[in-house]
Amino acid sequence: MARQGSYPKGVAKREEILEKALEVVARVGYSGTTVRQLADAVGLTQNGLLYYFGSKENLFVEILRHRDRLDDIAYGGHEGDSGDMGEGMAKFIRHNTDVPGLVQLHAGLTAEAISPEHPAHAYFQERYEVFRARGADTVRTLQAAGKIPGSVDAESLATIMLAVVDGLQTQWLYDPRIDMTEHFLRFWDQVGKLAAPEGISR
């Protein structure tokens, strides 16, 4: 079907829209942003823009996917460095502090897409699953290395960690004085202490 975007111009415009949209969302906030505003920002009419993404929701999902790709490169922390799981997460959180618009978009869409019919539902559902699975894997690696006790349930810890990150972001959005990174590190510290309580090794 010769997918749209196969022509250089279209591809470039798509990119431009993604970039600008991010800027606008960052400034205006997610719920406040309308398609028209975004269209204005790139010199298109509403429908000129929708031609590229089909719908508002689709555009926003694309923004998040775009971010995921970038983050995955920057903070992926795939191979090897699982010893620094906490520090990797902390870096990621710290980075998020600089892009409140994105965080708001993420939080907003997450909530909106809870109904299974929502166009963005699959994206988030899958994202949660992937992150939980990855997290659990890393935890198991840490357990094998003796950094986390084997008694801890890997899936559960991964789930809780994700919850902490999500939850802290919400609170931060309501009160930017809240230091997400610090709170997360305190949480992670406690997890670490479980392995080596009060300097007693066993």
Added chain:
Amino acid sequence: MARQGSYPKGVAKREEILEKALEVVARVGYSGTTVRQLADAVGLTQNGLLYYFGSKENLFVEILRHRDRLDDIAYGGHEGDSGDMGEGMAKFIRHNTDVPGLVQLHAGLTAEAISPEHPAHAYFQERYEVFRARGADTVRTLQAAGKIPGSVDAESLATIMLAVVDGLQTQWLYDPRIDMTEHFLRFWDQVGKLAAPEGISR
């Protein structure tokens, strides 16, 4: 100004609307619910309903306040029983499992009301503050009783606990197989273990 609702009939109708709205939201979901549907459910026109609450958002905030009052009575856990902080929370979470519509409403509005201009913003902001303060107080009580080490920052633990609850709810909304209560209890268990690591008291 002779506030509306000073007449018995109005008061009763308000109650009825609140109840029915809850039912509808529970069934249709938050984002799917329209004012017209709610109006139909209580045998009013759209504007007949809006007469009572002014706007859609206002109505929803009222629903949440209403729930807060009920929950506060049922799971408030104010005086004395702070020793069971975790169990109290767990009960609350377990209860939420039975009212997914409410949880969805809460999650949806929380995200939507992040912009400071949103009519529900103040409600959530204040709620977070109150819950953090209350939680921190309880933590301090537990510390005084030696159930949590003094080295833990009470505010931080309260913040994290709130985050865990919020975050678990989101994941649960995306996948009801996730056992929020169990995950929360695991989390809380670990907190407890910090005080008595591996049976070593100090």
Added chain:
DNA sequence: GTCTATACCTAGATAGAC
């Protein structure tokens, strides 16, 4: 004080011209 009817506005989506 309680409620209806009407009219209005915003915002997203669709169809078809260019």
Added chain:
DNA sequence: GTCTATCTAGGTATAGAC
């Protein structure tokens, strides 16, 4: 690939009946 025109849905404001 982009625009104009048009449609629809849903929330809101106002006037006034009961």
